[in-house]
Amino acid sequence: MKVLIVDDEKAMHLIMKRMLAKIDGVEVVGSFADTASAEAYLRGNAVDLIFIDINMPKESGMAFAQRLRASDRDVKLVFVTSHTEFALAAFDVYAYDFMVKPVVQERLHHTVRRAMAEASEGKGSAESPAIPEPQVRVNCLGRMEIRGAQGELVKWRSSKSAELCAYLVLQRGSLVSRARLIEDIFGGMPRKNAEVYLNTTAYQLRKLLEAIGMKGSLYSNANHYALNLTLAEVDLHRFEEGCREMAGVDASNLDRAIELERAYVGQLFGDLAYPWAWSEVERISQMYASFTLRLGQALLDRGDIQAAIRLLAKLTAYNELDEDTVKLYMRALALQHNREALTRLYAKFSDTLQEELGVRPSTEVTKLYGQLLTQLEAAE
Known part of the structure; x- marks a missing residue:
């Protein structure tokens, strides 16, 4: 599979090349810091997959993608960017996938392998948007948030549901007693009220996780809770x-x-x-x-x-x-x-x-x- 990299950060060229080199069957045929250079290369060369940044000084990756689509160019586009607010717009130009920096090797590997498999089976035309596989991100550094498969920010049902999620993230899947959660998160309340509040908060968190494809991630029994995040990426x-x-x-x-x-x-x-x-x-x-x-x-x-x-x-x-x-x-x-x-x-x-x-x-x-x-x- 022939791959092109378009990013105004030269450091990203090195990072992406190193990561792509670990995937058999991938050939990075070019890396460019601007869309004009990439477009000139594409006039005389065939490419299967383009990794492109969105926010670049001369021309945005989004504008470049729109031109490619207008010219009926048959190539898969994967946006690699720090700007998650562009996720939905990316799929408007039939993006094959959308990755948020820093790119994770496993995520990259899966996307490339999926593209290679589709190419070998004659599937996955760039004429129709592909549905990205679920990729939930839990961000704890600098904030406490969950983002869905397309980078959209998930709204907490209450501040306590965010706090309960944060608490369980730190436990890395280990069981936590109800008594400990009540003491640390709901301390100061009458015991009976705290127990009701914990039950309500856990329900809110469970429904939120189910809505983004993580059904069953919040485990509970009569005395314990645990959060399984194997279906998510946790920045911490x-x-x-x-x-x-x-x-x-x-x-x-x-x-x-x-x-x-x-x-x-x-x-x-x-x-x-x-x-x-x-x-x-x-x-x-x-x-x-x-x-x-x-x-x-x-x-x-x-x-x-x-x-x-x-x-x-x-x-x-x-x-x-x-x-x-x-x-x-x-x-x-x-x-x-x-x-x-x-x-x-x-x-x-x-x-x-x-x-x-x-x-x-x-x-x-x-x-x-x-x-x-x-x-x-x-x-x-």
């Missing part, structure tokens, strides 16, 4: 597994590490601040910080100073008082010869420490700052 679980797999970040896995970092769009459950989740929020936050520091160092080792600075600025925004982040950030700014930004960073760190904790920066941080300033002055 994928992020944890990725961090564990990449204990070290270097040239061999740098692109994958960048992809994983982008998946962290905020702290666990965002601003919902469930009291029973505080320890997990802190644990995941620390996991992200540790992983991102490794990634930042790897970017500096590769000489990609600007990318490292953007990453460290994001990490500093999450935790202004983390010394390890500030030290690496200062080194990156010094490598960029940005003395003004280095001075601002140190001053802001000092002021924040004084205001929040009533202390000054450690000797190690102060010493490093002085050394970096001296080096910059000597280079001027």
